[in-house]
Amino acid sequence: MPNTFQYTSVAPEKELSIFIESIGMFGNFSSSEKEVVVLPDGRIDLFFMFNAEGQFKVLLMGLETEPEKRIAPAGMSAYALSFTPLGMEYIMQTSIADILNSARELPDNFWGNRKEHFTDLETFKNFVMEKIGEHLPAKVDERKLKLFEMIYASNGELSVAELSGKTGWSSRQMNRYFNAKFGLSLKAYCDILRFRTSLAHIAVGKLFPELDFSDQSHFIKEIKKYSGVLPKDLSKNKDDRFVLLSLLKER
Structure with a gap:
């Protein structure tokens, strides 16, 4: 082994x-x-x-x-x-x-x-x-299906207001749902998905924002928030500590 x-x-x-x-x-x-x-x-x-x-x-x-x-x-x-x-x-x-x-x-x-x-x-x-x-459920709430399809398709880049407009579900209702079921706001979840997508870029050495960050400073701040390190240090992945990043590099 x-x-x-x-x-x-x-x-x-x-x-x-x-x-x-x-x-x-x-x-x-x-x-x-x-x-x-x-x-x-x-x-x-x-x-x-x-x-x-x-x-x-x-x-x-x-x-x-x-x-x-x-x-x-x-x-x-x-x-x-x-x-x-x-x-x-x-x-x-x-x-x-x-x-x-x-x-x-x-x-x-x-x-x-x-x-x-x-x-x-x-x-x-x-x-x-x-x-x-x-x-398996017999039926899934169509609003929830549409909401998650858009969240994933956009890699978390759509704003809560945009998601509300496209689903017909108010921002307040969506946030109440996310907080009650998952313990965080819809925006927080979308930010995590954007970070996750950015990992694939960092894994191949792209240390500048490829997604909808306002600027380089915002990108660095968000990467450090969710990883604990700067993008350049995350990319180095010393000792393969960041398992998720190691898997992305292998692919």
Whole structure:
């Protein structure tokens, strides 16, 4: 087994992309712990985690609005199901407003998982796809569908006023919905998506704004806000600490 921190993922079927971003697994297959920095990316992760001793727990991670240093112990591994906000609302059927920048521990037997569901990524995918199928809603609010389609298509660049005008949903209503369900405002979520899109540019050495930042100073300020470092230092990604950036470089 390679002596590295590894992450691999697969995309869900296209028709499920409004609910699910990716299905993946990661682990620290080295003999020493590794420090990683988790960056805000607009996803909500459900982790099925094992430590080196085989102990197991299930964690639902809230949205992140700031970088967080975490330690991946030697020998740990995890399987991850990454939801969109709509997936959290309609598949998991829960609010995550109370776990912004934190996590909620779920029962070890969540969704009736068993040891054989974690043989490999394909086995895990089959397990979660079955569970997702059992929880698919008969109908999704059309305003919410349209709102998230525009947010993603614009990489978070549309203003709240523009989104309101295109959905017929008032800014106040949208913000009340976001704060109640996800723990942050619509603008804050859009800013995170813009940051996430900027990471792909930084990963290839583009250290100037490619998206709708007012100027270079604003770009630098926003990148530092969500990563903790300047764009040039983020691009260097010393020791591959920024896992999300490392994955973008590999692609």
